[in-house]
Structures are given as C-alpha cells and as structure tokens.
Amino acid sequence: MVHPLQSLRYTIVIPTTGRAQLSMLLRALDGSHGPHPSAVIVVDDRPEGDPLALPEIRFPLRQVRSGGRGPAAARNVGWRLARTEWIAFLDDDVLTDVDWTQRLSEDLDGLGSGVAASVAKIVVPLAEDRRPTDDERDTLALTHARWITADMAYRRSALVEVGGFDERFPRAFREDADLALRVCQAGYRIAEGRRVTTHPARRGDFLASVRRQRGNADNALMRAKHGRHWRQLTGEGPGRLGRHALTTLAGAAALGLLAAGRRRAAALAGGAWAGLTAQFAASRIAPGPRTPAEITRMAVTSALIPPAACAHRLRGELRAREPVAVLFDRDDTLIEDVPYLADPEQVRPMPGAHAALGALRDAGVLLGVVSNQSGVGRGYFTEDxxxxxxxxxxxxxxxxxxxxxxxxxxxxxxxxxxxxPGLVLRAAEALGVDVSRCVVVGDIGADVEAATAAGAKGILVPTRRTLPGEVERARREAAVAPDLPSAVRLAMEVL
Structure with missing residues (x-):
C-alpha cells in the first residue's frame, strides 16, 4: 500500500565531523514510521581520513566529502547533490523520534509556494536532580532559537535563489540565521513544524566557553550583512559585547597605568575590572549547579571571556569590512550560449570557469549572477x-x-x-555590498553598460557575438579580458 504522503519527495542532508552520535541518528531514521526519503546524504566534513563506517539502512545512503570547510559548505555540497523538492537538514548529534518521517511529511505537505522552509521544535533533555551547567545552558538556548538547522527543511528552489548557505561562516553558528534572513528578504515565509527532535546537551572541557567566543567574529559578519539591528531580526537579545568591551578596557587600563607607575589610578581601573568580572561570574554561577568545579570554572573563564570576545569581534569586523563582489552574466560568460536555453541537461560551463570561480571564493569574494532572460517574456520558456x-x-x-x-x-x-542598472543594484543590495565594490563580468556591451549605470566596474569578455564597437567602447570606458580566468584576475586587481 502506497503511503498517502509518499508523493512528497525529500532528501535528508547530514553534515558530520564523524561524531559517534551519527550512527544512532541513522538507525533512528531507519526505524522511523512514515514516508521514506528519496536519499540520505551524509557529508563528511573532516579534512581527511578514511570513509566513515555507516550502518546499513533501508533508505538510499550516500557518503560524500566536503574538505573540512565547515557546516555551511558541507550543507551546500549535500543539497546540491539532491534532486528533490525539499531538503531536510539534520545535525549529526540530534535524535529523531520514531514518527519523525511522518511528522516531517505532514509539516511539508500542502505548504504553498510562498513558504520556503519548515523548522522543527528542538528539545534538550536535562538532569532533573540538579540545575544545568554552563554547557547545558548553552545547548538549551537552541530551544529558543528562531531558525536552527539542527532540524530544518528548505525548498531546493529557494536555496538556489539565495545561493544556499554563506560559506564565510566557518562554524555551526549564525549560518542558519543568515540563510533564514536572506530567504525571508527574498519574500518567502518560514513555517513552524510540529515535529520534535532531541538535541543532547553538550559537554565541553574547562575552556569550552572561552572557545565559543569565536562566534563573535560571525556576529560581525551578521552585522555587515544585515545591519546593526540584525539581533532584533533574528529575535535575539542585545548580547554582552558592550559589557565585555568595558571590562577589557578597564583591565587594559589597569595594566597600562601600572606599567606607567601610576599606582592609584591603576588600582581604580583594576577595581573596576574586578567588579565587572565578579558581576559576570556571579551571573553565570547563580543558575548553575554551584559545585566547586563549576564555580572554579566560571570564575576563571569569566576573566578570560571578555578579552577573547573583543579580540574575535575585532577580527571579524576587519574581515567583514567593505565586502566585495563579482557579478557574472550567465550565457556565454559562465556557460556556453544555447539560444533560449530551457533544458538543464544542455548546460555546459565555459572553459576555465570552475577554477576561476574557485579563486574568487578562496579570496572571500562574494559571487552573483545577473542575467537577461527575455525568453520568459517572449513565451519561449517559463520562469520555472x-x-x-x-x-x-x-x-x-x-x-x-x-x-x-x-x-x-x-x-x-x-x-x-x-x-x-536594476539587476546589478538588486544583486549588490542582496549581498550587502556597496555597488561601487562590485565588478560585473559579461560578454556584450549591455553588461558593461549596466555596470557603469549602477556605479559598478565592468569587464567585457568578448565572444563570437560581441560586436566590435562594444569591444572598443569597453576598452575606453571599462576593461576587456580575453577569457574568463583573465577577467577574474583583473577583477581581483581592481577590487
């Protein structure tokens, strides 16, 4: 008997670093009651190593590598291999209920085209005989997150439209909120599903909370992309960076004044640092189990966290400052020109395209496509x-x-x-990049003219259909490159 929801096609993508919980998750999925996925894609994000030993399950299971570039890149590798309407992302350390596939299918069934995603409810089991530790409270915060890809399903078409996960987020932090914001800004809605997924509480070592401050660099990227009100957009509170900066400043002042021989002023600054640090430690100790080990850990790390947070934020601000982008025409620039192309099987990349784009990504350059598709208006093919x-x-x-x-x-x-200039201006806005920091690469004069009209830089890569007059004008007013790799090298020079 065919399950009534079996026509709904979805793929499960699980990025992993080889944690032991992965096998438990796969077995839980294998035993789940409901419409089965078209495939389960496990993306091994370890930089190297032998293939993972995975349990046999009744669903098609595929294992691929992503080269240790982080969960955002791993998820991109996974969903691009999928051929289904929906992509369900799961973290490798969650556990699904016995009816998870049924609940997921019910959550996705009937969602209109304006809904791009469905997010699950996350629960974190805690010990009932004591208060949660600092690590457990950090995991518990996931239950209040607005969008979390520990269990979140996206339409593949929406992922394509916004470019998937931003791989500049190198860790499992903020990359999910950034994607959700961009999807919402594209005009889609995100639905809350009824399925429930368990996320076990993490247990870190003594300095785990200090290492978590690396996320402040990701906060800087969020601010650069979504503005200073990004926390409100994601439903978060104000954060503690301001207090951390004040604490760090007081500590640095105390050391500087002491080195200068100004003992009284140094004592005042040191007292301010001690008071702010004690207040921070107390706020972390109060909700916890208050064991001697936990109190010691909170006291020590509360002194280390403020300067670590500030250092990572400064690093992130410098990295996110003045982002740059290269925008490409599609036909005869990125791919071979097929008049009024409507068949995906006819897509053929231009020579050198893959390597050229890889060089831009390695340099941290944002990439976009700006393309005229008049075949829609002419009735030759559909938007789909x-x-x-x-x-x-x-x-x-x-x-x-x-x-x-x-x-x-x-x-x-x-x-x-x-x-x-409309396409160029829209792309710059979507990327959060000043249009003057964009380069447009195309094969005809209209591409260069659009760049100039928008205030961007233009590079022409002539092909057989480029008019001689367009080449001469581009030489005078923009730039001309013989091929795509040369255009990319030129773009990196002018940005």
Whole structure:
C-alpha cells in the first residue's frame, strides 16, 4: 500500500565531523514510521581520513566529502547533490523520534509556494536532580532559537535563489540565521513544524566557553550583512559585547597605568575590572549547579571571556569590512550560449570557469549572477524552467550568493533588463555590498553598460557575438579580458 504522503519527495542532508552520535541518528531514521526519503546524504566534513563506517539502512545512503570547510559548505555540497523538492537538514548529534518521517511529511505537505522552509521544535533533555551547567545552558538556548538547522527543511528552489548557505561562516553558528534572513528578504515565509527532535546537551572541557567566543567574529559578519539591528531580526537579545568591551578596557587600563607607575589610578581601573568580572561570574554561577568545579570554572573563564570576545569581534569586523563582489552574466560568460536555453541537461560551463570561480571564493569574494532572460517574456520558456537551468549552473559552478534575472522583453520598459542598472543594484543590495565594490563580468556591451549605470566596474569578455564597437567602447570606458580566468584576475586587481 502506497503511503498517502509518499508523493512528497525529500532528501535528508547530514553534515558530520564523524561524531559517534551519527550512527544512532541513522538507525533512528531507519526505524522511523512514515514516508521514506528519496536519499540520505551524509557529508563528511573532516579534512581527511578514511570513509566513515555507516550502518546499513533501508533508505538510499550516500557518503560524500566536503574538505573540512565547515557546516555551511558541507550543507551546500549535500543539497546540491539532491534532486528533490525539499531538503531536510539534520545535525549529526540530534535524535529523531520514531514518527519523525511522518511528522516531517505532514509539516511539508500542502505548504504553498510562498513558504520556503519548515523548522522543527528542538528539545534538550536535562538532569532533573540538579540545575544545568554552563554547557547545558548553552545547548538549551537552541530551544529558543528562531531558525536552527539542527532540524530544518528548505525548498531546493529557494536555496538556489539565495545561493544556499554563506560559506564565510566557518562554524555551526549564525549560518542558519543568515540563510533564514536572506530567504525571508527574498519574500518567502518560514513555517513552524510540529515535529520534535532531541538535541543532547553538550559537554565541553574547562575552556569550552572561552572557545565559543569565536562566534563573535560571525556576529560581525551578521552585522555587515544585515545591519546593526540584525539581533532584533533574528529575535535575539542585545548580547554582552558592550559589557565585555568595558571590562577589557578597564583591565587594559589597569595594566597600562601600572606599567606607567601610576599606582592609584591603576588600582581604580583594576577595581573596576574586578567588579565587572565578579558581576559576570556571579551571573553565570547563580543558575548553575554551584559545585566547586563549576564555580572554579566560571570564575576563571569569566576573566578570560571578555578579552577573547573583543579580540574575535575585532577580527571579524576587519574581515567583514567593505565586502566585495563579482557579478557574472550567465550565457556565454559562465556557460556556453544555447539560444533560449530551457533544458538543464544542455548546460555546459565555459572553459576555465570552475577554477576561476574557485579563486574568487578562496579570496572571500562574494559571487552573483545577473542575467537577461527575455525568453520568459517572449513565451519561449517559463520562469520555472529558468530556475531549473539556474539550479544546474549552481550545481556545476556554485555556490553563488545571489541570482538576479530579468524575465522581460526588450519592449517591456522595465528597470531591470540590462543595460539598465536594476539587476546589478538588486544583486549588490542582496549581498550587502556597496555597488561601487562590485565588478560585473559579461560578454556584450549591455553588461558593461549596466555596470557603469549602477556605479559598478565592468569587464567585457568578448565572444563570437560581441560586436566590435562594444569591444572598443569597453576598452575606453571599462576593461576587456580575453577569457574568463583573465577577467577574474583583473577583477581581483581592481577590487
């Protein structure tokens, strides 16, 4: 008997660093009652090592590598291999209930096209005979997170549209909130599902809370991308960075004044540091079990956390400062030109495209696509066919952080069709990049003209359909490169 929800196709993607809980999760999925996934893709994000020993399950199971680039990159590798409408992301240390596949299918069934994702409810089991430790409280915060990919399902088309996860987030922190914000900014909604997933409480070593301060660098990237009100957008509180900065400043002042021989002033600054540190430690000790070991740990790490937080935030601000982007035309620039291309199987990357794009990603450059697709307006193909072709390009050459395309014909008088600047301006806004810090690479004069009109820089890569006059004008007003790799090298020089 066919299950009534079996027509709903989904793939499960699990990024992993080889934790022991992964086998438990796979066995739990194997025993779950409900419509089965089309595939389970385990993405091994260890830099190296033998293939993971995975248990046999009744679902198609595939294991791939992502090279140790972090969970955002691992998830991108996984979902790009999937061919289903929905991608369900699970962390490798969660446990699903016996009816999880049934609940997931019910959560996704009937969601309208305006809904791009469904998020589960996360529960963290805690000991009933004592208060939670600092590590346990950190895990417990996941239950209040607005969007968390410990268990979250996305439409594949929405992931393609926004470019998937931003791989500049190197750890399991903020990459999920960033993706959700971008999906919402693209006009989609995120639904709250009824399925429940268990996330065991983490247990860290003595300095685990100090190492967690690395997330302040990711907070800097969130601020750069989404503005200073990003915490409100994600439903978070104000954070403690201001207090940490004050504590660190007081401690640094005390040391500096003492070195200068100003003992009284140093004592005052040292007293301020001690008072702020004691207040911070007390706020962490009070809700915990208050065992001698926990009190000692909170006292020591409360002195180390403020300077660590400030140092990581400064590092993040410097890295996120003035982001740059390269925006590519699609046809005859990234892929071979097929007139009014509607078949994803006909997508063929241009020579050198993969390596050239890889060099930009390695340099931390954001990537986007700006493309005229007048075939929609002319009735030659549908918007859905454009998305499928774009998805294939993204699979072969991605990730691209934004896709912007114009469906209008030449006579529609729109503001987006190149050589007008609309697509370039929209891409810059979607990426959170000043348009003057963008380079547009294309094969015809309209690409360069759109860049100039928007205030970006343009690079022309001539092909057989580029007019001689367009080349001469680009030489005078922009730049010309013989091929895509040369254009990328030139773009990195001018950015």
């Amino acid at each position: 066919e454009v998305r499928r072709v774009n998805a294939r390009v993204d699979e072969l050459l991605g990730p691209f952080q934004t896709w912007q395309w114009c469906p209008h014909g030449p006579d529609d008088a729109c503001a987006c069709r190149k050589p007008k």
